[in-house]
Amino acid sequence: MLVQALIEIGDIDLLSNSEYSELRIVNSRNCSIFEEYDAPLGGWNKDVLIKYDLLAYNIYACFDLYLGEIWIGCDDIASRFNFTSRL
Numbered sequence: 001m002l003v004q005a006l007i008e009i010g011d012i013d014l015l016s017n018s019e020y021s022e023l024r025i026v027n028s029r030n031c032s033i034f035e036e037y038d039a040p041l042g043g044w045n046k047d048v049l050i051k052y053d054l055l056a057y058n059i060y061a062c063f064d065l066y067l068g069e070i071w072i073g074c075d076d077i078a079s080r081f082n083f084t085s086r087l
Contacts, residue, residue: 019043021068023052028062028074 020043025034034056040048044067053073056063065073 015044015046015049015067018067018070019045021070023049024066025052025056025060026064026066027060028064034060034063 020039022039023037023044025036026032027034037052049067049072053065056065057075060075063075064071
């Protein structure tokens with residue numbers, strides 16, 4: 001949910017130099033990779049990142065999202081900042 005929050009704030013560009021990096025959904029308890037996605041042919045865009053963030057939030061209990069080496073979100077951000085009410 002951090003992905004959506006940062007995009008809505010507009011001050012942080014998650015895609016800067018990362019448009020073609022892999023997206024990883026990682027188990028935050030043991031650091032194993034749940035899923036890994038190559039960048040789409042045109043590169044990542046903010047709408048697609050939000051979809052993957054929501055997908056992970058609805059499937060996994062404890063996860064972190066990485067775009068390349070950059071941490072861009074996790075499952076507990078929504079509960080900390082109450083972003084679920086905005087969905």
